[in-house]
Amino acid sequence: MNIIGKVTVLPQLPGKIARLSELAYNLYWSWTPHAQNLYAELDAEIWERFQHNPVRTLLEVSQERLNAAAADPAYLARYQQVMADFDAYMGKKDTWASKNAPGMEPVAYFSMEYAFHESLPIYSGGLGVLAGDHCKSASDLGLPFTAVGMLFHQGYFRQLFDKDGWQNEAYDELDLTTLPIRVALNDAGEEIRLKVWIGNHDVQVRVWKLQVGRIQVLLLDTNVPENNEDDRKLTARLYGGNQELRVQQYVLLGVAGIRALRALNIPASVYHMNEGHAALMSLERMREYVAQGLDFKTALETAASSTLFTTHTPVAAGNDAFSYDLMDRYIGRWPGVLNTTRDELYGLARHDQNWDGQVVPAFSMTVFALHMSRAANGVSELHGEVSRKMWNFLYEGANPEEVHIGHVTNGAHNLTFTSQPMRDLLSTVLPQDWTERLEDEQMWQAVENLSDQQLSDVQREMKRQMITFVRGRMKEQMLRNGASAADVAHTDQLLDENALTIGFARRFATYKRATLLFRDKARLSRIVNNPERPVQFVFAGKAHPADNPGKAFIQEIFRVSQEPEFRGKIVILENYDMNVARHLVQGVDIWLNNPRRPLEASGTSGMKASFNGSPNFSVLDGWWREGYDGDNGWSIGEEREYADLNVQDDADAFSLYTTLETQIVPRYYGGGTGPASWAHTVRDSIETVSPRFSMQRQVIDYVQQYYLPIAQRAATVSKDRSAKAKQIAEWKTWVRQQWPYTQITAQANLPTTARPGQTVTVTANVNPAGINPAELNVEAVLMRGEHQTRVPLRHQQGNVYSAEVPLNDSGLYSVGVRMVPHIEGLSNPLETGLIKWA
Numbered sequence: 021m022n023i024i025g026k027v028t029v030l031p032q033l034p035g036k037i038a039r040l041s042e043l044a045y046n047l048y049w050s051w052t053p054h055a056q057n058l059y060a061e062l063d064a065e066i067w068e069r070f071q072h073n074p075v076r077t078l079l080e081v082s083q084e085r086l087n088a089a090a091a092d093p094a095y096l097a098r099y100q101q102v103m104a105d106f107d108a109y110m111g112k113k114d115t116w117a118s119k120n121a122p123g124m125e126p127v128a129y130f131s132m133e134y135a136f137h138e139s140l141p142i143y144s145g146g147l148g149v150l151a152g153d154h155c156k157s158a159s160d161l162g163l164p165f166t167a168v169g170m171l172f173h174q175g176y177f178r179q180l181f182d183k184d185g186w187q188n189e190a191y192d193e194l195d196l197t198t199l200p201i202r203v204a205l206n207d208a209g210e211e212i213r214l215k216v217w218i219g220n221h222d223v224q225v226r227v228w229k230l231q232v233g234r235i236q237v238l239l240l241d242t243n244v245p246e247n248n249e250d251d252r253k254l255t256a257r258l259y260g261g262n263q264e265l266r267v268q269q270y271v272l273l274g275v276a277g278i279r280a281l282r283a284l285n286i287p288a289s290v291y292h293m294n295e296g297h298a299a300l301m302s303l304e305r306m307r308e309y310v311a312q313g314l315d316f317k318t319a320l321e322t323a324a325s326s327t328l329f330t331t332h333t334p335v336a337a338g339n340d341a342f343s344y345d346l347m348d349r350y351i352g353r354w355p356g357v358l359n360t361t362r363d364e365l366y367g368l369a370r371h372d373q374n375w376d377g378q379v380v381p382a383f384s385m386t387v388f389a390l391h392m393s394r395a396a397n398g399v400s401e402l403h404g405e406v407s408r409k410m411w412n413f414l415y416e417g418a419n420p421e422e423v424h425i426g427h428v429t430n431g432a433h434n435l436t437f438t439s440q441p442m443r444d445l446l447s448t449v450l451p452q453d454w455t456e457r458l459e460d461e462q463m464w465q466a467v468e469n470l471s472d473q474q475l476s477d478v479q480r481e482m483k484r485q486m487i488t489f490v491r492g493r494m495k496e497q498m499l500r501n502g503a504s505a506a507d508v509a510h511t512d513q514l515l516d517e518n519a520l521t522i523g524f525a526r527r528f529a530t531y532k533r534a535t536l537l538f539r540d541k542a543r544l545s546r547i548v549n550n551p552e553r554p555v556q557f558v559f560a561g562k563a564h565p566a567d568n569p570g571k572a573f574i575q576e577i578f579r580v581s582q583e584p585e586f587r588g589k590i591v592i593l594e595n596y597d598m599n600v601a602r603h604l605v606q607g608v609d610i611w612l613n614n615p616r617r618p619l620e621a622s623g624t625s626g627m628k629a630s631f632n633g634s635p636n637f638s639v640l641d642g643w644w645r646e647g648y649d650g651d652n653g654w655s656i657g658e659e660r661e662y663a664d665l666n667v668q669d670d671a672d673a674f675s676l677y678t679t680l681e682t683q684i685v686p687r688y689y690g691g692g693t694g695p696a697s698w699a700h701t702v703r704d705s706i707e708t709v710s711p712r713f714s715m716q717r718q719v720i721d722y723v724q725q726y727y728l729p730i731a732q733r734a735a736t737v738s739k740d741r742s743a744k745a746k747q748i749a750e751w752k753t754w755v756r757q758q759w760p761y762t763q764i765t766a767q768a769n770l771p772t773t774a775r776p777g778q779t780v781t782v783t784a785n786v787n788p789a790g791i792n793p794a795e796l797n798v799e800a801v802l803m804r805g806e807h808q809t810r811v812p813l814r815h816q817q818g819n820v821y822s823a824e825v826p827l828n829d830s831g832l833y834s835v836g837v838r839m840v841p842h843i844e845g846l847s848n849p850l851e852t853g854l855i856k857w858a
């Protein structure tokens with residue numbers, strides 16, 4: 021047919037269930053299975069076909085079904101209960117924030133991707149899930165909070181395996197009218213258009229509003245008729261295209277993101293950059309201050325004082341760095357707009373790269389983010405440590421532990437990932453308001469009151485659902501790939517509900533080593549094919565479209581899954597998304613993760629499994645290094661680094677097999693009760709992981725460690741037209757000018773050996789050049805192993821500083837003396853990045 025136009029005939033919601041539409045436009049339903057069921061019950065086939073999308077379901081379902089539901093007393097009772105819960109949630113006054121952070125300043129959170137639900141595919145993996153979960157908990161806690169992101173109208177991609185197990189990508193154009201979003205309007209009732217200069221012209225940006233419980237997410241979209249074809253594609257795909265497109269998208273997220281907040285009059289006092297993708301927000305924020313009459317450096321201090329940067333990537337390739345030429349094309353105008361020079365602006369992002377054997381300056385998003393914020397953090401304790409080492413070079417002369425990058429260990433949104441049967445079971449022992457106190461460790465001790473039988477009943481039910489899901493998905497895939505009737509029929513035999521089932525699903529980045537399990541296939545076969553105690557595996561995950569090694573991993577798993585000895589016992593599922601993730605973390609017995617330590621910044625999928633009573637079995641990297649307590653799951657390998665990756669892989673694979681054979685399998689099949697039983701491990705994993713790795717705990721940490729103190733300092737710095745910012749900026753400029761002319765020499769009367777507690781006299785002679793001597797921290801630095809202690813030297817007369825420095829403990833000390841410029845009101849002692857050693 022030749023289509024000349026389209027029209028949707030909207031079904032009319034009967035009055036008794038009229039609010040189904042309102043609820044569909046609030047992602048509250050995404051963590052509330054009872055709410056989802058209201059739509060699923062209208063038409064299960066439509067619900068499945070359209071990725072569990074309530075808006076779409078209401079558009080597609082027949083008028084007759086709606087009328088029937090409205091006349092069904094049982095349905096109405098469930099509807100009323102869900103609406104009552106929803107109203108209570110939305111109207112709640114005594115939230116965590118109202119009690120623990122009254123008057124808290126509003127936060128604007130920027131992220132390139134968000135994973136809220138499978139029906140809104142604007143995410144690629146863990147980073148998106150983390151951002152989505154952060155929003156959900158910000159809502160749960162009642163924070164003043166707005167998120168900003170991008171509406172990718174072709175999403176990331178839909179993954180399809182061909183008959184040889186090679187990953188192909190499909191890009192479906194989303195129909196925006198079927199998504200739970202509403203276009204943002206101005207006061208005159210017209211669609212908002214923001215203008216952003218990209219390349220050599222203005223691009224028009226539309227804004228969509230997404231309601232997530234009590235908070236709002238603004239999504240940017242360039243796919244509007246006023247733009248040319250190329251510009252319309254700027255928001256087509258997440259992480260698609262080349263470097264050129266990346267930079268354009270970063271300009272959009274940062275610059276248009278800030279403009280969207282302003283256009284909608286949404287207040288923000290703290291700005292949170294989730295990963296370096298969001299760093300260009302600082303351009304626009306500085307522009308605003310410059311437009312108000314501030315000089316560039318004062319604008320910089322003001323904008324940075326209210327900014328927090330969270331880094332997620334200990335892998336070099338994950339930290340974008342672009343050539344200056346490329347940046348010139350897209351932000352070439354900004355030095356002029358900001359009343360500064362290209363050198364000065366790009367200098368804030370400079371990270372020299374070795375490209376094709378040549379060292380060239382490059383614009384690093386991470387370096388820019390670090391310089392444009394006054395607080396930064398990694399996403400687990402170990403990742404904080406790794407990040408401090410990684411960015412140590414920016415603070416020349418500093419010890420890694422001094423680098424001002426802290427950590428907040430990631431969490432996951434419990435309710436999004438915990439199955440309804442498990443929630444129902446937990447409700448029998450936890451207090452009535454447990455979903456509002458998820459971070460409460462003591463509360464979770466009540467999990468010990470769940471019986472072995474109760475747990476295993478719920479887990480068995482979830483496992484059956486997962487197996488049914490896997491079989492259905494595999495059948496579809498087989499049919500699509502033209503498999504034989506026998507192969508299609510065989511999907512009904514995949515997986516055995518009585519076998520120990522291990523799940524592994526995540527992005528197929530190579531450092532995550534998805535194929536480590538196959539390092540010794542003969543040994544694996546003995547584990548899998550043990551007649552009394554069989555073990556089976558379910559894999560899923562996407563490789564980035566340009567990552568051929570990652571795709572080769574997928575293919576390797578696919579091929580192993582076809583080998584006679586592993587057939588039906590090792591399965592790899594297509595198109596890993598939030599839906600597949602939920603089925604797996606709820607249905608498997610154990611969750612496996614074996615990244616190459618220390619490259620997993622945090623990892624979160626193992627938390628989701630633990631919430632459902634599937635203990636984690638993982639390398640001691642990221643969150644598990646903190647979460648593992650010896651009883652709540654199992655570890656793989658040792659807490660150490662390796663120079664030779666092959667040796668590391670061998671050692672970790674060996675440890676994986678051995679722990680499976682000698683601990684996990686015997687425990688799973690051993691029966692019995694008490695501390696050595698399977699149920700004991702299950703209870704421990706729920707009890708310990710649920711509170712400590714709840715997203716609620718994570719967001720509370722952000723509020724207390726960062727959002728509140730940042731807001732306070734930012735207010736001081738920006739007060740009276742940024743008087744303090746101006747003072748700091750001018751002082752830094754002066755100190756940087758004087759620094760090359762300063763000098764320091766030092767002496768210490770060190771005996772060859774000393775007793776613990778003995779002191780030594782350390783003296784420094786300083787030439788402060790034009791710097792006020794009171795603004796120099798001169799300090800003795802004692803290094804003992806990796807650990808550093810610093811003792812301030814006191815200003816004596818003239819240019820002399822000295823102190824009696826105690827050697828408190830036994831051991832070999834190295835002693836040094838250094839000076840660091842400092843004034844009252846800096847965000848941290850090394851803020852200038854200037855350190856001079858004697």
Ligand SMILES: *Cc1c(COP(=O)(O)O)cnc(C)c1O
Pocket residue numbers: 144145146147149525526527596597598601602613622623624625626628
């Ligand atoms: C939780 C989750 C991830 C993150 O997995 P890791 O354990 O961090 O590797 C990725 N993708 C989806 C769909 C998830 O739900």
